Amino acid sequence: MSQDRTAVRERAEAVLRQLAGEHARLREDQWRAIEALVVDRRRVLCVQRTGWGKSAVYFVATALLRETGEHGPTVIVSPLLALMRNQVDSAARAGIRARTINSANLDEWDEITAEIHAGAVDVLLISPERLNNPDFRDTVLPKLAATTGLLVVDEAHCVSDWGHDFRPDYRRLRTFLGNLPSGTPVLATTATANARVTQDVAEQLGDVGPAPTSQPGRAGPRRRPAALEIGPDTTPVSGPISALPDRRLGLAAARAGTSAQALVLRGSLDRESLRLGVVDLPGPAHRLAWLADHLDELPGSGIVYTLTVAAAGETAEFLRSRGYAVASYTGQAEDADRRAAEQDLLDNKIKALVATSALGMGFDKPDLGFVVHLGAPPSPIAYYQQVGRAGRAVAHAEVLLLPGAEDAAIWRYFASLAFPPEEQVRAVLAALSTDRPLSTQALEPVVDLRRARLELMLKVLDVDGAVRRVRGGWLATGEPWAYDEARLRRVAAARTAEQAAMREYATTPGCRLRYLRECLDDAGAADCGRCDRCAEPIFSVDVSEAALRAAQAFLxxxxxxxxxxxxxxxxxxxxxxxxxxxxxxxxxxxxxxxxxxxxxxxxxxxxxxxxxxxxxxxxxxxxxxxxxxxxxxxxxxxxxxxxxxxxxxxxxxxxxxxxxxxxxxxxxxxxxxxxxxxxxxxxxxxxxxxxxxxxxxxxxxxxxxxxxxxxxxxxxxxxxxxxxxxxxxxxxxxxxxxxxxxxxxxxxxxxxxxxxx
The missing domain is CATH 3.40.50 (Rossmann fold)
Incomplete structure (x- = not known):
């Protein structure tokens, strides 16, 4: 039944005001996305800068779909618990009932599942890893897929191994997509995707064919994706797509009852509130001393990112010794401690949260006044993603990079955790080719890989259909599997190029924001007029003798x-x-x-x-x-x-x-x-x-x-x-x-x- 688009927009604007305040108005591309999802039941890929309002799109669409009484809950696949907590709080402001199923609330699964079946849940947030938890996959997921009213893939760049934060579990979305009811709208969102990542995400979302019954655990045959429709008010996708001649840009058409083309809305990545700069200092003691001297000059409260857990702890300890109210945040901290640190930053009880990349995607503090990096992330894309936390709802925010000579060594270490050589992969497949599943711990004596690297490899093999996670561990499926060495080499080469680009960012004579936007293939990139290259630097490289002596003694x-x-x-x-x-x-x-x-x-x-x-x-x-x-x-x-x-x-x-x-x-x-x-x-x-x-x-x-x-x-x-x-x-x-x-x-x-x- 056709809908009055004017009436739908009026209702969408009303829901947005509940979410964001009486003065909020939908951006044109926000409306285009909502219209495509609610009225046309289409698939939409939103590549928009942080703070553009991607969450508003899916919360407004959820409210409109649920109001009809004909649609099940929205399922949001989200990568981090911190993001999930923010999303639950945001939904409540618009009267949307949101719940989450994750590893931290196992005792609530049955209760939440019952609420879903009773129609009492509007939004369910799950992590991509949950898609292959045996209990969830076999008992909850089939019913959930059959009743989903809208599927949202948040931080969709994680689908791509070209992206800066590849999560192989995201690729299991192909199975979920293939089991959705006919005509179910799908929204994928990200703020950090260059043309190559956009292309790869589109392909992964489009390859939704269900697995043939004769090949359990194996994705269905790959289909040529349909062409992308680029919104007329957005920046066309551009960049080095020719580097991958075997991959066409596009999303497969949705199943019967949906539009033949998916809508891609890619906007400008300009951030008018951000003022970027680089402070080049001789060593770690000077960088800590500089922070101690200048942290009070930075507006409001913010984040100080470090590359390692050890550096986060040391930096927080030193700043506390200099009288600052700061907390540390790493993936090794207890969940309760991370929650408390997040809340203290949200409430402006601390000047800064000293964090690793564990505090990244989805952390939402609109008035965040600054982001400082002690050490450079390994790519401009990752850097843009993290600095995008700042300046969402303030006139200006300071973004500063303090690079270090040790950055390259840290990048090399993380690069060493890449997908293992073929002989190690084959050894694991041989060990799993029995009737008895093996746990990750039981596989460790078979192959010389650290736990994290072994688990990543198993997840990739699972997505590829070569192994399957079951109760008690993993089993080989017996399906043919090829080691894609050429693709792995290209990914490694791309990582090397990204590191070189990040080094160049620190020394570029031109506009820093324009450099980042061009790295993300933003065709409309222009000089910002605000950074320390376009205008005079705001911060000097000077440090006081007292702070330097204290930092040297501390370190x-x-x-x-x-x-x-x-x-x-x-x-x-x-x-x-x-x-x-x-x-x-x-x-x-x-x-x-x-x-x-x-x-x-x-x-x-x-x-x-x-x-x-x-x-x-x-x-x-x-x-x-x-x-x-x-x-x-x-x-x-x-x-x-x-x-x-x-x-x-x-x-x-x-x-x-x-x-x-x-x-x-x-x-x-x-x-x-x-x-x-x-x-x-x-x-x-x-x-x-x-x-x-x-x-x-x-x-x-x-x-x-x-x-x-x-x-x-x-x-x-x-x-x-x-x-x-x-x-x-x-x-x-x-x-x-x-x-x-x-x-x-x-x-x-x-x-x-x-x-x-």
Missing amino acids: GRPGVEVPPKKLWPTGLEAVGVPLKGRIAPAEQALPGRAVGRLSDLGWGGRLRELVGPDAADVDVPDDLAAAVVEVLKAWAHGDDPWPRRPVGVVAVGSRRRPRLVGSLAGRIATVGRLPLLGAVTVTAPGGPRGNSAQRVRALHGAVTVPPDLAGALAGLDGPVLLVDDLVDSGWTLTMVARDLRRAGAPDVLPLALAVAG
């Missing part, structure tokens, strides 16, 4: 704890290693110490020079030897001292850096007036970082305590210091300590120069 403090291992990895018996359960207390090491982490703002750079993958083997430098002495003093007399003073020093016989470790052990023995008892031989190769099971497997039987060292240990009445250069997985020190204790050492105190991570 110069050596010493981090090295916690002992207490449990063996799972699944060792399956690969011939007879170890399981708890490590016997009589074979454990005591808590240890290191000078610092490789990711530390202070000691990190210096330590990477000594123990990085390309570092030469040299005698321990005087400054590091002095730092070790300070660590030992603090260990002996601090708040958590060692239980007894060590009575001897033992070195780990390093294959990569015997000179460094040997000289360090010798210096410690001399300063501490302790006997240097000898070195333990370790024949297992160091190699790249792998998982715990593989490391223990390699070390088992590879540690030798020489007879003279064993004899010296037998008569000791106190602990020995076990000296190494780098604590990576922690298993080398654990296995060596175990053998030392079995040889007679009363206790073992591990001591290293650096901790990885």
Whole structure:
């Protein structure tokens, strides 16, 4: 039945006023999207800047669809709990009843499912990972797909492995799309997609064919997508699409009853409220000092982004020591602590939230006055996404980048977590080709991949139809699967190009906002007239002597704890290693110490020079030897001292850096007036970082305590210091300590120069 479009728009404007206030009016493209969804039941892809009002589109559309009484709830696929909480609060302002199903509210699933079936829920928010939870996928998802009134894919750039925050679970939307009732409208939204990402997102959303019954877990045959219709009031999609000749730009037509073409609304990425600048400083101490001197000059409250968890904690601690009310926010923090930190920022109780990228997509604080980056993200797209948090509802906001020489090393580390080589993938597929599912932990002894990388690989294989997640773990489907090495190479090349572009952003002589917009293929990019290139810089590079001395003293403090291992990895018996359960207390090491982490703002750079993958083997430098002495003093007399003073020093016989470790052990023995008892031989190769099971497997039987060292240990009445250069997985020190204790050492105190991570 046709609808009066004028009446629909009037009602849409009324709902918007409930959401955003009496003076709110729909933008023309917001109305075009709502009209396409509500009146024409079409599929819409919105590529619009942060703050444009994409959430208003789907909340208004939800209200209009639900008012008819003919449509089920809107399902929003959203990537972060922080975003979900914001969305639930926003919906309530318009009288829209929103609920969320996520890993933090398992005990509410049955209640929420019952509310959905009773028609009491207008909006259901789920994470993409929930789409492949076996219980949710098999019991909730089929009914949900059959009753969905509108599907919203928020932060849709996550669909694309060309995007800056690829989430393979998003690609499971193809199955959800294929099971939607005929004529169900679909909205995909993102603020950060260049032409290539737009193209890939469009293809993923368009490839919705249901899986043939003969191929369980495998996506249906790929179909040539229909052409995109670009809204006449929007910027046409442009950019290096020719780089992918095998992929046409477009969304597949929806199933019967929908328009033959999907509507793409791509607008300008200009942000008139943002003033961008770069403050180039010599090192980490200068950057912390600059923040301490200038944070009060930044308007309102805001976010200070760091590249690592360690840097977030250090920065927040230092700023608190200088009198600022700040909190830290990382993915490693407890959910309750993250919620409290978010709320304090929303309520302007703190000057800044010092955060990693865990605080990113969807965090909504309209009056956020500034975003400062201590270290550059690895791409202009990711940078634009994060700075877009600022200046939504204020006249101007400050956006500042403080790049560091260590940024490239951090980028390289995260790049090392990319999709693994084919032989490792094939090993996993072979291990899963049985009738018994294997958990991720059980797979670790089979393939030398860290847990996060292994889980990412399994998710990609699941989306590709090669494996399937079931109760108890994973099973291979037996379907043919090809390793797309050419595509992986292109993605890696794109990442390298993005890093080069981010370096260029810091030094570009031209307009900074125009540079970012051009990186996102915004054809209407022009000079902003506000940034530190278009106008005079607002902030100087000067730091006060007092702040610099305080920062140098803060970052110069050596010493981090090295916690002992207490449990063996799972699944060792399956690969011939007879170890399981708890490590016997009589074979454990005591808590240890290191000078610092490789990711530390202070000691990190210096330590990477000594123990990085390309570092030469040299005698321990005087400054590091002095730092070790300070660590030992603090260990002996601090708040958590060692239980007894060590009575001897033992070195780990390093294959990569015997000179460094040997000289360090010798210096410690001399300063501490302790006997240097000898070195333990370790024949297992160091190699790249792998998982715990593989490391223990390699070390088992590879540690030798020489007879003279064993004899010296037998008569000791106190602990020995076990000296190494780098604590990576922690298993080398654990296995060596175990053998030392079995040889007679009363206790073992591990001591290293650096901790990885």
